[in-house]
Amino acid sequence: MTLVRCRYVSILVVTLAIVGSVSLGGAVRPPKFDYQITTLDNGLTVILSEDHSTPIVNFQLWYHVGSKNEPPGRTGFAHLFEHLMFKGSHNVAPEQHLTMVARVGGDGNAFTTEDATVFFETVPSQYLPLILWLEADRMATLRIDQTALDSEREVVKEERRWRYENEPFGLLSEIVYDNAFTTHPYKHTPIGSMADLEAASIEDVQAFFDTYYVPENATLTLVGDFETANALQMIEHYFGRVPRAARPVPRDIPQEPPPGGERRLTVEADNWPLPTVVVAHPITYDGHPDAYPLHILSKILSDGQSSRIYRRLVYEQQVAVSAFGQGNIIEDPHLFYAVAIVQPGRAVDETASALIAELDRMRSELPGDDELQRAKNQFARDYVIGRMTNDQKASHLAHAAVIHDDVTTADGEFDIFMNVTKDDVQRVAQTYFRDDNRLVLTIMPRGRSGGGSLLRDSR
């Protein structure tokens, strides 16, 4: 085997020194990442971060394609395609990818979100060449055949039944998004519908592969026990030979128009043990300056037993069995939504009013200094414990590079969060938690929506 000469010409190297932990605004500051980022001639982005504390390496390959890239009538396709990536390539027999990874003691899998499809492996570090070889092989030469499509379609249908349909409350996000969005593909979740899975054709598979599974749409991240120069040489060898795409990757996602006023509606769902109230507002995208105060706001409302929603609805008023709120801050504007599962014996309206009242308070009053500091400390905690493993570190680096198109945000966001003020929090609450963009959705167990609930669709 001959290694291809390493090309340093196109390499943009960003090296950041590790700094010790320092206190900032009361929160403990975790160390920064030490990494290099480069782009191969074929457009593949490569991020490398050495960590020799354990002789293992985590590999992640993010393809910047998710369920929001699916055309109408093909919901669930990006995820179905992810499954097909395990169906063999030129040098790898169907289903052998994970067997070969397991055979060296490694763990691997893949997942699909609205915005990205991620393939990952963690292996003892001496097997890095094997992983690069396996992943490059399927990027370049995926086997596409009808039998694989048909069999994997059935597996994905079982996955939908298992994860969502047969699970109590399993369809929560599907119901919320379907009712909240009209136009943007965020209207559907990555699992898609049974009918659309059924409709997927072999031509769809080929077109999706040719369009999205190309080096310039991919970001390769390695964190762990390797030497950067050596790893880069191997990456050049295995991935450098994958050709550039024939045409640019399309980014034409239909955008969501603003809602035309408040909506209150009631729907029924299967496998729904208890009445549930959802209050949703459209918010902004990941990386927008308002996204940071929105994240802090979510924590004030709903992180820990002293947070407002838990304290009020679950502990004090006992109108909810469980209640939480979260900003779904992703690549395109999505939702903030709060959910309360109604305590048996309490009225749905009472729970809905209590939930709306907590969101209203965010815009009518400044949060307390103690609440703001608490939220920042909780953020810092998440930040620290979310960067313990190579896998977690690689996820943060790749997310910054792919979703923010700026790898420096993997570290830079910490200070932005620490500088959020009470005024910022109130301002974003006033910007996004408006009466005229509110959706109040009551989800009732099927056959039990009569009486005692909110008004029917009153748009």
Next chain:
Amino acid sequence: MKRFLRVVLVGVVGVWSVSIPVAAQRVDWPTEDPPPPLLERDVAFPEYEIRTLDNGLQVVFVGHHEMPAVTVRLLVRAGASADPSDMPGVAALTSQLLDQGTTSRSAQEIAETIDSIGGGLIVGAGTDLSFINILVMKDSFDLALEMLSDVARRPAFAQVEIDRQRQQVLSGMQVSYDDPAYIAGIVFNRLIYGFHPYGMPHNGTPASAREIERDDLVTFHATHFMPNNAVLAVVGDVSADEAFQGVERVLGDWEHGQLPRLSRIDPPQPTRRLVIIDKPGAVQTVFRVGHLTLPRVHDDYLTFDLAIKILGGEGGNRIGGALRTERSLTYSASAELVGRQFGGDFTAMTDTRSDATAEVLRLIVDEITRLQRDRVSRRELGGAQDYLAGNFPITIETPNAIAAQVLEAILYGLDLGDLETYRERINAVTADDVQQAARSHLKPEMLSIVLVGDASTFVDDLAGVGFDRYDVVPLSEFDLTTPDFRRPAAARP
């Protein structure tokens, strides 16, 4: 832009002897074998330290200084299996009340304190232990220790908080009883362990959750929460001295007590039984198949665990191959060996669409029979061994994962030296050993089988695949506490 490619032409057939569809090929690509590994680095089980305080509390320390966080975990050697026999759920509710107020702090003060420092506090009970976990940034280490000591030793068990948690438990059960996976799990455990405490769910039943009184919680706490019945782990960014001195400071005066003596009935011998919990309208059937087997501490445990990994674990998984890879009948199929203190079980589990239920049941039972009957191939055994031995460095990546292995060894009384020799012991197992373990410990004729799903869609198919005796219990009449899982007729609405 086109890359220059070095094309190695070996032939038109891939190394795996499968023909390559031309449609997918968008590039000339070399036909080649996987590359060889690089040089392997030595790896040993990381350092840890164990000391025992004068009052009998064992303390484990695992240092890790990359991230400024510390976890303290207290494990008390009493969980749901120490519940009074007629009152399942006492251990769980006792642990749930620990952070809901102490003699000096209200529930709200505890929550405020932990949340304001960006900490995390989790309490709960497992089968054989109860736990308190507190995570903090290193600058709050002393507070974490002090809080741990307070909630472990001085819970108030205020009636108002008991009632609040009880309501949460009951509402939670209302959701759980609609969850086919939960129902399958509790019925399976009841079948395997009978009326041994392992046969009852940790959080009890709706009836027991209503009946538990404050005295039950106070008694459980007083009986089991003592330093000589507990292990404490300090994991993360503090020094060994800070850890041990801190623990001594807050828990050194915790009074040593008399260890409880518990008498437990034995679980029943395995018997063949098929129970169907009928949930009309369910789109899938949930499967649990297995029987009573080895406790965690047993000479054959490691070997039998390898056998079960071949049946349904990483590096093997015959049932995954049969159900998913070959037939697309499920998303996930697996088997595991659960070794506990006083017994254990092996469980095969999957979910499939309702109309495939009978076919899947036959396939799973056939695989269990085959494993018991036939010697495994060297290649299959090698696959499981390679995974488990090779995976070792990944299991020691984080300090908490390291501590978990040390704690498991301490709690079950395993030899701590075994942590160092895990790979050697795995690799020493032969196909003969696996066959002997499978023959001794697998009983394909004595399987307990639980199916939760829409019975009308599959019961008529069961006789055709060899299962002509079964009980069907409508979910609406389900009662975990009766021998036949049916609510007594008088109690039905």
